[in-house]
Amino acid sequence: MDIPAMRVNFAKAAATGDEAPLYFYSHLFLSHPEVRQMFPVSMAHQRDRLFSALGEVVARVDDLDALVPILQQLGRDHRKFGTLAAHYPAVGASLLATLEHFDDHWTPELAKDWTEAYTLVADVMVVAAGEAAGQPAWWDADVVAHERRTLDVAVLQVRPQARYDYRAGQSVSLESDLRPRLWRYFSPANAPRPDGLMELHVKARDGGPVSSALVRRVGVGDVLRLGPPLGHLALGPESDRDLLLVAGGIGLAPLKALVDEVARQGPARRVDLFAGFRTEDQIYDRADLRRLAEENPWLTVTYAVSDDKISSLEQGAVGEVAVRHGPWLSREVYVAGPTPMVEDTVERLLRHGVPRQRISSEVFAPSRPGPSVDGEVAE
């Protein structure tokens, strides 16, 4: 395989921006109309995603050790879309047609190399999907409770109809019949429970089709579809250090799950949770956090408000408030929230002297279509 030549060729298609993915999908849907129903009505975001994913594959094509686990994950995850082994050659043919279309110097060698590379990629994904065939492609989950906590935050309790294994801190992709084919990631706010119930915190983004439907339209008795869990925010099994958890807004969910895991499984350790909100009104889970703190003497919950002068709570950015309560030099630190909050908090903690390797963070972007190949959950 002439990898440099393939990269040059790929760059030509990628340079056209939206044109190449637009061509690719049109070609694919015309060749295989049955595939169309696996995608949402609007393909705009899908197109962005396709070429960035392909770009990452191309960038790593000479580093199979890094690429293979990513592809396996992709292959397993694609089962929830209804992807079958038979779809892979169809995609390959349209991909080749696209790369050819946007390259005036297309050669039979390029065609051969791309076919070879694509076959390799597809094989890894198909095999991984096949290995996962023992578990469902997706899980139907009943909404058993739905509470509007603030103007735009709802807390849902859902119960998967079949056994659903995940770890505290992971994310779950989710689709609703109200918004078909739009999958978004949410973090359960509890560790796995014997009765299977999962608590989801959802904030309706203005104009966000999925989040606003989940907050304002979904109700008890509705069924959601869950994809396999993903994500990297998890308590290290080898560490029993005390924890510092810093949450911004709805980033509280995965951190509350970590608290729940300590409560259920230990090891016993002190946990300090800082939860930052813009105003006191927006603290949507106060009662349950109070309950957790009352039940567990090792847990301290501190709220911070950044834009509420009247409030008697701690004032300031949550990272600032957390550092003020330090020192936290011996803690294992977990940070989750919107990008600016996570960046600000991590920077303050590093300056505070917490070693970088003891800080884990997760960014909650307005739309979380899924973790990137690097495992970051980002837009």
Place this chain on the structure above:
Amino acid sequence: MTSPQNGTGDAERALTPADLRSLRFSRASMLHPGYVDTEVDRVMNRVAEELGRHIAEKAELRDRVRALQAQVEGVIVHEPPSEQAVRILATAQQTADSYVAEAEEFSRQVTSEARAEYEQAVRQARENAGAILQAAQEAAGRLGEGAPGVTDGSQRTVEELQEQMAYLRTFGQAVRVQLRSYLEALIADVESEWGRADPAALPLEPPRPPAQRSGGDRGTTTQATFAGNTAGEAPAVTDVDEVVSAGAKPSP
């Protein structure tokens, strides 16, 4: 027309199953019983020829079916969609995308405007509450000045200040209770007017009496109701805020 008598007929014409069924060979003679040899031989030859022709034709047809099938499959697998078709679909998709994006943008605008208005209303309500409280405190202060034992601010002892505080607290509480009963009366009034306009809409039970928290005390926001502020609680700024701000919110 094949003559049943001689069993031969027109050699050009294809042999049919009906021909064979209706075929009758002639008796030869009394000396040589049986059919006439020549007639039988001629028919046998024709049958053999016919059969051969059928076999050849079948093979030929089989080849043609194969060729056509390959051609049909070739169309699906190898013939790519035309550039024109791709362009048309791409344009259609872009149109759909822009409609969806417009709808989402519209929804984003409407919700963010609604949110801004809501936040403005809450802020306004809080400011009003603050002003009411301040006025109440000033009024309390004026009343306090007239009370015996208090002469001048600079001479106040700690004890006197504490007394004043207690008085203010009581006064604040009284103001809160009055405000609440006023608001409740107002709501009752609104509901009865509403009930008159649409009797079916009137709740069966009378409005909940005050000093009763609904359900579990979950947070300060959604479950705060007019009835949610118990009179027994020490009056505090946030409580008054809650009364007013809850009034500005949609019911949970």
